[in-house]
Amino acid sequence: MKKRILLIAGLLLVMTVLTGCMEYDQAITSESEGFWNQYIVYPLSWLIIKMADLLWDSYGLAIIAVTLLIRFAILPLMIKQTKSSKAMQAIQPELKELQGKYSSKDQKTQQKLQQETMALFQKHGVNPLAGCMPILIQMPILIGFYHAIVRTREIAGHTFLWFDLGFPDPFFILPVVAGVTTFLQQKIMMVGMPDNPQMKMMLWMMPIMIVVFAVTLPSALSLYWVIGNVFSIVQTYFIKGPDLKKAPQVATATGKAGGAKKK
Structure with missing residues (x-):
């Protein structure tokens, strides 16, 4: 699990560099050059503008609508990723048994472990790489949408509800909601997964980071994060x-078992 977290972090870093973070402050237009743009x-960006035209010139509603369109478009990838994750969790006991059986560090034993693991x-x-492929496909789309929101100048001149889309939320409501929904989204994703210190740390670090960013960045991005998280x-x-229905039952059973042991 630790290696997978490091892999995802590395992919995020690479994608941020490769997707033109140096153009963050440059307006996106039909004249923008480069494959990424x-x-x-x-x-x-064009889709956001056209959607706003259809939604009474409301760029807030346009961002919500395009966010939902993108999320529905990548939904099959998310389902595949979740199924792959559940399949890997199901065989964890057998994997640990193999690792215990071939615990020696010599080359022949490790080769045998790899062969047995592949056979399992x-x-x-189960394809151990299947969970990473959806992430690789999603990241350019999600980062591209992030850039489109920031670099579409038409958005900055509009308001939605109580905030200006081009400026941070003056009442910090959106940043807090973005942080809370990020926490809930990660918490629900962790249900049924084995305890992992790195995952628990990310459970708290990600919402804090989102709040810090959302306080200083345009509210349009906070709106995007909130809708995406929901x-x-x-x-x-x-x-x-x-899995979510079983979780409370498992927690109750574990608590009773712990109490019985103490007695």
Whole structure:
């Protein structure tokens, strides 16, 4: 799990560099050059503008609508990622058994462990890389939409509800909601997963980071984060429904077992 977290962090860093973070302050137009601008950022910016035209010139509603469209478009990838994660969790006891069986560090033993591990994956039809592929596909889209929101100058001149889309929320309501929904989204994703210190640390670090960023960045981005998080919470609830229902029962049973041991 630690290696996977490091891999995801590395991918985020690479994608941030490769997706033109140096152009963050440059307006996106049809004249913008480069593959990233022409085929990812500008089409998303154009979609926001056209959606605003359809929604009574409301760029707030346009951001919500495009966020939902993107989330629905990548929903099959998220379902595949969740299923892959659940499959890997299901074979964890057998993986740990193999690791205990071949605990020696010599080369022959480690080769045997790799062979047995691959055989286990094939037996259960599990692809250890399947959980990473959806992330690789999603990241350019999500980062591109982030750029489109920031670099579409038309957004900055509009208001939505109580805030100006081009400026931070003066009442800090959106940053707090963004942080809370980020926490809930991660918390619900962790249901049914084995305890992991790194994951628990991320559970608290990510919401704090989101709040810090949201306090200083345009409210349009905070709106995007809030809608995306709410969609992810609902999506995860339906995908992991059985696991979420079992979680309270497992926690209660564990608590009773702990109490019985103390007696």
